[in-house]
Amino acid sequence: MAQIKGTEGEALSEKRRSHSFAVTEYDRHQEVLRQRDWKLKDVPFYKGKGKQHDPFDWANLDYLDAYQQVYGRRCGSGGIGKLREVGIVRPSPDDEYSNHPYFHEDKAYMNRDGFFLLSDKVDIAKLADEAAAFADAFEKNGVKVYWVEYPEKPIAAFGPMMNMHSAAELLVLPGGSIIPKKGYALAPTAGLGRAEYLARWAFWNLGIPPLLTVTGKGVWVTGVFIADDVYCQGMGVETNWEGLNQVAPVLKRVCGENLHIQPIRTPGWKYFDKYTGANTHAGMVIGGLDTNKVLVHTAGIDIDTHVWLRKSGYTIVEADLEEQIKHSAAAIVNLEPGHVMMHARAKKTIAAVERAGVQVTPIDYDEYNKYGAAITCATMLIDRDPGPRKFS
Amino acid sequence: MAQIDGREGKPLPGPRRSQEFTLTEYDAWQERQRGRNWTLNDVPFYKGKGNSLEQNPFDWHNYDYLNYYDQVYGRKCGSAGIGRLREAAVTAVSADDDYANHPYMKEDPDYIVRDGLLTERKFDVGKLRDQQQSYAAALEQCGVKVYWLDYPEKPMAAYGPMTNQHSASELTILPGGSIIPKKGYALAPLSGFGRTEYLARWAFWNLSIPVLLTITGKGVWIQGIFLADDVYVHAMSVETNEEGMQQFLPVLRRQCGDNVRVQRIYTPGAGYFDHKAGISAHTDMIIAPVDVDKVVAYPAGLDVDTCNFLWSNGWKIIEAPVEEQVNACACNLVTVEPGLVIMHRGAKETIKAVRKAGVEVIEVDYDEYNRFGGGIHCATMQILRDPGPRKFD
Numbered sequence: 124m125a126q127i128k129g130t131e132g133e134a135l136s137e138k139r140r141s142h143s144f145a146v147t148e149y150d151r152h153q154e155v156l157r158q159r160d161w162k163l164k165d166v167p168f169y170k171g172k173g174k175q176h177d178p179f180d181w182a183n184l185d186y187l188d189a190y191q192q193v194y195g196r197r198c199g200s201g202g203i204g205k206l207r208e209v210g211i212v213r214p215s216p217d218d219e220y221s222n223h224p225y226f227h228e229d230k231a232y233m234n235r236d237g238f239f240l241l242s243d244k245v246d247i248a249k250l251a252d253e254a255a256a257f258a259d260a261f262e263k264n265g266v267k268v269y270w271v272e273y274p275e276k277p278i279a280a281f282g283p284m285m286n287m288h289s290a291a292e293l294l295v296l297p298g299g300s301i302i303p304k305k306g307y308a309l310a311p312t313a314g315l316g317r318a319e320y321l322a323r324w325a326f327w328n329l330g331i332p333p334l335l336t337v338t339g340k341g342v343w344v345t346g347v348f349i350a351d352d353v354y355c356q357g358m359g360v361e362t363n364w365e366g367l368n369q370v371a372p373v374l375k376r377v378c379g380e381n382l383h384i385q386p387i388r389t390p391g392w393k394y395f396d397k398y399t400g401a402n403t404h405a406g407m408v409i410g411g412l413d414t415n416k417v418l419v420h421t422a423g424i425d426i427d428t429h430v431w432l433r434k435s436g437y438t439i440v441e442a443d444l445e446e447q448i449k450h451s452a453a454a455i456v457n458l459e460p461g462h463v464m465m466h467a468r469a470k471k472t473i474a475a476v477e478r479a480g481v482q483v484t485p486i487d488y489d490e491y492n493k494y495g496a497a498i499t500c501a502t503m504l505i506d507r508d509p510g511p512r513k514f515s
Numbered sequence: 516m517a518q519i520d521g522r523e524g525k526p527l528p529g530p531r532r533s534q535e536f537t538l539t540e541y542d543a544w545q546e547r548q549r550g551r552n553w554t555l556n557d558v559p560f561y562k563g564k565g566n567s568l569e570q571n572p573f574d575w576h577n578y579d580y581l582n583y584y585d586q587v588y589g590r591k592c593g594s595a596g597i598g599r600l601r602e603a604a605v606t607a608v609s610a611d612d613d614y615a616n617h618p619y620m621k622e623d624p625d626y627i628v629r630d631g632l633l634t635e636r637k638f639d640v641g642k643l644r645d646q647q648q649s650y651a652a653a654l655e656q657c658g659v660k661v662y663w664l665d666y667p668e669k670p671m672a673a674y675g676p677m678t679n680q681h682s683a684s685e686l687t688i689l690p691g692g693s694i695i696p697k698k699g700y701a702l703a704p705l706s707g708f709g710r711t712e713y714l715a716r717w718a719f720w721n722l723s724i725p726v727l728l729t730i731t732g733k734g735v736w737i738q739g740i741f742l743a744d745d746v747y748v749h750a751m752s753v754e755t756n757e758e759g760m761q762q763f764l765p766v767l768r769r770q771c772g773d774n775v776r777v778q779r780i781y782t783p784g785a786g787y788f789d790h791k792a793g794i795s796a797h798t799d800m801i802i803a804p805v806d807v808d809k810v811v812a813y814p815a816g817l818d819v820d821t822c823n824f825l826w827s828n829g830w831k832i833i834e835a836p837v838e839e840q841v842n843a844c845a846c847n848l849v850t851v852e853p854g855l856v857i858m859h860r861g862a863k864e865t866i867k868a869v870r871k872a873g874v875e876v877i878e879v880d881y882d883e884y885n886r887f888g889g890g891i892h893c894a895t896m897q898i899l900r901d902p903g904p905r906k907f908d
Contacts, residue, residue: 149716150667153671157671161619161674162618166674166704172622172626173625176626176629176701178700179753181698181707182733185731185732186730192673192674193672193673193709225554225555228554229555229564229567232555235570276549277545278548280583280586281557281583282557298729299731306573311559319725322719322726323541323720326719326726332715332716332726332729333719333725333726334726334728334731335727336580336691338580338581338727338770339580360573369769372762373731376734376762377731377732
């Protein structure tokens with residue numbers, strides 16, 4: 124990322140990437156509503172002319188019953204039902220970390236939590252090709268793809284932004300998104316400002332409102348659903364209990380009060396450990412494959428979660444250690460129960476998943492894998508159909 | 516509001532009012548930040564070259580959102596107290612504000628007017644516009660930056676053409692971001708679901724004010740008001756239930772401090788506004804701060820516990836007479852700073868009493884909106900205030 128030095132006030136070109144939607148989905152929804160021939164029978168709880176109306180009726184209307192009518196769309200990936208819509212980031216020259224001024228100033232500081240340990244140079248063209256192929260694979264499987272664009276040379280809270288590729292960090296639940304608050308070493312440049320941009324982008328362009336911003340001293344990043352009523356949260360340098368306690372009530376309001384939240388106390392204090400494959404992000408160490416089937420990186424999962432998975436009757440497929448380290452083998456995208464996307468180079472793990480009766484669409488994504496990141500990280504899961512539940 | 520019948524697919528002409536800001540405040544902030552000469556000294560917790568292994572990886576867990584959100588979004592925001600008001604937004608009045616043409620008003624006027632807001636069947640849009648401009652000018656003369664917010668042409672709520680776009684206050688802005696309410700009164704289908712959501716989207720995109728919370732589930736909640744930086748009062752009514760409050764309170768405490776005192780007002784009645792009794796479901800219709808330890812209140816709209824709370828904690832209570840409460844929404848005022856308020860000119864006796872209490876009053880004409888049971892407080896999105904006085908600590 125080339126930094127502009129000493130040119131304060133010098134404007135970029137008038138047409139900005141961040142304004143790429145000339146007519147937003149919200150505008151289009153407004154247009155459709157305008158054309159309707161509205162009658163009071165369209166209004167919930169209306170009982171007819173001259174009838175008595177209970178003034179407290181509206182307290183019985185759940186947000187989930189009304190938000191689509193406000194914003195014009197359904198949203199939410201709170202389970203493993205058929206995936207319908209995703210957002211992925213269009214790579215640009217701004218994704219080149221090796222030009223980042225902090226990387227030159229103190230490489231050890233930037234490397235310390237594992238993200239840049241395996242490579243210090245991004246092949247932008249290859250990343251773009253792999254992202255395009257990834258998008259094609261989604262579309263071939265019936266998934267609508269939105270390309271997310273950042274403004275030119277985006278800036279985070281404490282310096283030029285990096286790792287814009289991680290679109291997954293905006294968790295989209297039924298009814299809206301959660302704006303996280305990151306906590307690891309790269310937080311100043313890859314955390315504070317990035318998911319906030321995604322939330323603003325999604326609200327304006329797609330009509331997906333934020334449901335919650337994690338604030339105070341909460342630290343929280345997204346976990347993963349392995350069923351519509353089971354959510355796994357990596358607890359570690361990227362999520363503390365204060366953060367989870369802020370998010371949990373929202374999760375339960377929009378996903379159901381009987382949602383099981385499984386905290387995974389991840390080992391270590393880094394984002395990614397290149398020797399053990401451990402990772403503080405849940406999506407890197409566990410993935411839902413099918414009803415009652417999960418893929419896990421054993422060394423990244425705490426004892427309580429191992430016990431809980433077995434007691435709950437899950438078939439557990441283990442990721443190969445070497446493939447986890449090199450190819451983020453446990454990081455998958457679930458297209459629907461029994462069909463997942465996985466990194467093509469994780470061949471042994473793919474074979475194990477297929478032996479468990481799960482269909483695999485392999486994806487070449489090794490340019491991003493070099494950073495301990497994966498297709499899971501790169502995918503904003505925007506909308507899914509309702510899927511299977513484990514306990515109810 | 517003229518409804519367009521049966522012309523699906525015919526778009527309004529561009530450009531749209533809702534996209535008026537071609538360069539948003541976020542863009543401008545990004546531009547300024549790009550020009551900086553960034554070094555690691557700009558990064559919190561950085562301990563210097565060669566010391567990266569000494570650095571506690573959990574340092575960021577000690578970093579409060581309020582310490583950095585302006586660094587992300589490029590601005591401070593929040594009106595949570597009675598410190599000096601710095602920024603506000605009011606709605607540009609348009610032909611879409613005329614409710615008399617609303618199809619539901621024609622179909623079943625009793626249903627639409629039943630909770631008190633639309634008792635008058637005809638709006639004088641020209642007069643409302645003039646009064647709004649004069650009010651904005653008064654704010655500017657007080658040193659308040661005013662944003663004009665535009666709705667899209669013929670805006671639509673969840674269940675029909677939108678009404679009462681004038682109520683910009685319904686987007687609560689706390690330090691760090693906004694709260695999207697969930698309304699519950701009779702006009703909820705038109706003045707509720709869709710209106711504040713639009714304001715939140717407008718504020719996030721144009722002003723870079725993020726959403727902190729959306730009220731969901733079966734929570735019902737709209738904003739209360741602050742009497743001091745550590746005192747928040749909230750009307751429990753057809754417009755707020757306990758479930759809504761329980762969603763809101765943790766956010767309030769994170770943004771405004773754990774020691775904010777919350778006083779629930781269990782309001783009488785079951786509608787928004789009673790045009791004879793003057794009682795209301797909205798906090799800002801029945802109580803307002805005018806200075807440190809001084810409030811204007813409409814006692815018949817307050818519950819006994821709140822009256823006791825005010826008296827017992829040493830507030831001077833200036834009572835709004837029933838006639839001015841009914842006709843001029845006397846409590847619905849805007850505190851510019853402690854000891855300086857803007858009030859409706861029609862509330863003559865109340866203004867006199869407020870001045871007698873040593874508070875400076877700027878009078879504005881706002882009777883066109885007052886006739887509908889709304890006032891300048893309802894009309895004002897309070898975006899930013901300085902820190903102000905605290906009552907208890």
